[in-house]
Amino acid sequence: MANFVWWKHGVVYQIYPRSFQDTDGDGVGDLKGIGERLAYLEWLGVDAIWISPIYPSPMADFGYDVSDYCNIDPLFGSLEEFDRLVAGAHARKIKVVLDFVPNHTSERHPWFLESRASRINPKRDWYIWRDGGPDGSPPNNWLSQFGGPAWTREARTGQYYLHSFLPEQPDLNWRNPAVRTAMYDVLRFWLDRGVDGFRVDVIWLLIKDAALRDNPPNPNYRPNEAGIHRFMQVYTADQPETHEVVAEMRFVLDQYDERVLIGEIYLPIERLVTYYGQDLRGAQLPFNFQLLHTAWTAAAVGKLVTDYEGALPPGGWPNWVLGNHDQPRIAARVGEAQARVAAMLLLTLRGTPTMYYGDELGIGRVAIPHEAVKDAWEKNEPGLGLGRDPSRTPFQWDATSNAGFSSGTPWLPVDPSFKSHNVKVLRADPASILSLYRDLLSIRRKHPALVSGTFRLQGTEGNALVFERKAESERIVVCLNFGDTEQPLPVEDFGRSVILASTHPDRASLDPKTVLRPNEGLTILTTALPS
Numbered sequence: 001m002a003n004f005v006w007w008k009h010g011v012v013y014q015i016y017p018r019s020f021q022d023t024d025g026d027g028v029g030d031l032k033g034i035g036e037r038l039a040y041l042e043w044l045g046v047d048a049i050w051i052s053p054i055y056p057s058p059m060a061d062f063g064y065d066v067s068d069y070c071n072i073d074p075l076f077g078s079l080e081e082f083d084r085l086v087a088g089a090h091a092r093k094i095k096v097v098l099d100f101v102p103n104h105t106s107e108r109h110p111w112f113l114e115s116r117a118s119r120i121n122p123k124r125d126w127y128i129w130r131d132g133g134p135d136g137s138p139p140n141n142w143l144s145q146f147g148g149p150a151w152t153r154e155a156r157t158g159q160y161y162l163h164s165f166l167p168e169q170p171d172l173n174w175r176n177p178a179v180r181t182a183m184y185d186v187l188r189f190w191l192d193r194g195v196d197g198f199r200v201d202v203i204w205l206l207i208k209d210a211a212l213r214d215n216p217p218n219p220n221y222r223p224n225e226a227g228i229h230r231f232m233q234v235y236t237a238d239q240p241e242t243h244e245v246v247a248e249m250r251f252v253l254d255q256y257d258e259r260v261l262i263g264e265i266y267l268p269i270e271r272l273v274t275y276y277g278q279d280l281r282g283a284q285l286p287f288n289f290q291l292l293h294t295a296w297t298a299a300a301v302g303k304l305v306t307d308y309e310g311a312l313p314p315g316g317w318p319n320w321v322l323g324n325h326d327q328p329r330i331a332a333r334v335g336e337a338q339a340r341v342a343a344m345l346l347l348t349l350r351g352t353p354t355m356y357y358g359d360e361l362g363i364g365r366v367a368i369p370h371e372a373v374k375d376a377w378e379k380n381e382p383g384l385g386l387g388r389d390p391s392r393t394p395f396q397w398d399a400t401s402n403a404g405f406s407s408g409t410p411w412l413p414v415d416p417s418f419k420s421h422n423v424k425v426l427r428a429d430p431a432s433i434l435s436l437y438r439d440l441l442s443i444r445r446k447h448p449a450l451v452s453g454t455f456r457l458q459g460t461e462g463n464a465l466v467f468e469r470k471a472e473s474e475r476i477v478v479c480l481n482f483g484d485t486e487q488p489l490p491v492e493d494f495g496r497s498v499i500l501a502s503t504h505p506d507r508a509s510l511d512p513k514t515v516l517r518p519n520e521g522l523t524i525l526t527t528a529l530p531s
């Protein structure tokens with residue numbers, strides 16, 4: 001594996017910095033906190049951390065509204081603290097990936113302050129300004145991802161500006177070369193500081209239809225969905241020119257050694273894979289979110305993996321995600337027992353896995369009382385279950401107050417189950433989900449079949465999904481039971497096999513009559529290669 005670049009063999013761990021570790025008692029996590037917890041991440045066995053935005057921000061969208069791309073918000077620390085964190089991580093062989101938010105700035109970014117000042121300001125065209133209709137209506141029917149129109153009218157200049165998200169997040173005009181130049185300088189600023197790559201926010205939304213055509217209505221829209229789904233995103237997403245921008249970003253990264261470009265892309269598989277770019281000169285890892293939305297059955301997951309593997313361009317490297325700061329947590333979706341099966345799936349499929357902080361503790365859906373809601377999306381479209389606070393609660397380190405996250409009042413409530421679900425308790429229990437994650441991460445490192453081996457779906461039968469990973473003389477079979485009833489294993493003589501990992505640690509051996517117990521997953525090293 002020596003010649004295998006880190007972002008292919010490694011495992012990425014997403015940190016939501018507000019919620020990882022607070023060191024100054026303000027109830028919000030900080031860089032120093034991450035630095036103090038590097039030993040944990042090293043113990044766990046992850047290879048890279050991706051940190052959600054830490055730049056100066058008014059926090060209308062908790063950092064995804066950036067007011068200065070080349071600095072650190074005092075809430076999180078300083079540039080010096082950032083440098084210390086990168087050095088500390090690198091000393092432990094942990095790479096650092098930053099979140100790059102190019103689609104929009106904060107409304108308080110100096111560029112937007114200039115842009116909004118007058119119609120003739122040199123930065124006017126850095127954002128997307130248009131006249132309204134004759135009756136004063138917005139320029140077209142585009143909607144904000146967070147509810148309501150995507151246009152806000154400025155009384156001062158009488159024009160509307162576009163915001164794909166909150167009005168506090170005006171969209172940059174990526175058709176303007178000056179914007180591109182300025183943003184590529186931002187990439188260089190961080191690359192020069194030693195950052196190992198970027199996760200690029202909403203990369204598939206960067207370019208909008210030049211003629212600003214109306215999006216067509218979505219015939220399948222259901223009223224209990226987010227308002228954005230009322231229209232098909234034909235003219236606001238996945239525009240052909242986006243690929244030009246992705247290739248340019250990649251070009252900037254390629255001037256440095258082994259840096260990675262990860263793209264946030266919510267698209268069907270056949271569109272997603274186009275983001276690898278022509279001749280693989282796009283994103284090295286266009287985020288594959290398919291597991292987040294596929295039915296949790298052996299048949300559906302088996303089909304998904306086959307479809308995805310089959311759709312990858314030659315040489316395109318796969319990747320898998322089970323959760324992030326915008327999605328319900330995996331344990332909330334599939335339950336505690338299946339969360340362990342999910343862990344095994346994530347860490348044994350072919351490709352780079354991205355873990356979400358706290359999933360290794362089995363954190364489920366944390367109820368957020370009405371008065372504690374922070375997410376603007378929940379406030380804009382309440383009651384539809386769109387709010388993202390339940391997946392962003394403080395990390396659970398131990399059983400002391402606030403789970404050892406903060407000596408102050410945490411910005412979001414701590415999961416009430418923290419007394420039993422915390423690092424200290426779970427670390428001491430070899431049967432815990434945390435121990436399972438750590439074991440899986442460690443066997444991944446040791447077995448080339450899991451890192452660089454081929455993938456073959458052996459089959460799905462009832463609730464069982466069975467697949468094989470193979471490299472040279474090593475063959476590993478993964479058997480996962482997606483149900484809560486016993487499931488016979490496909491016929492195979494596992495006679496001389498070794499169990500590398502099991503969701504049920506009391507499983508000691510295999511015999512020809514082995515059945516998978518309810519919710520059981522096994523990773524098996526077979527000694528003989530079947531012909």
Ligand code: GLC
Pocket residue numbers: 061064065101165201202264325326
């Ligand atoms: C991405 C982020 C999300 C944010 C949005 C706007 O989807 O992951 O958290 O709200 O972009 O930046």
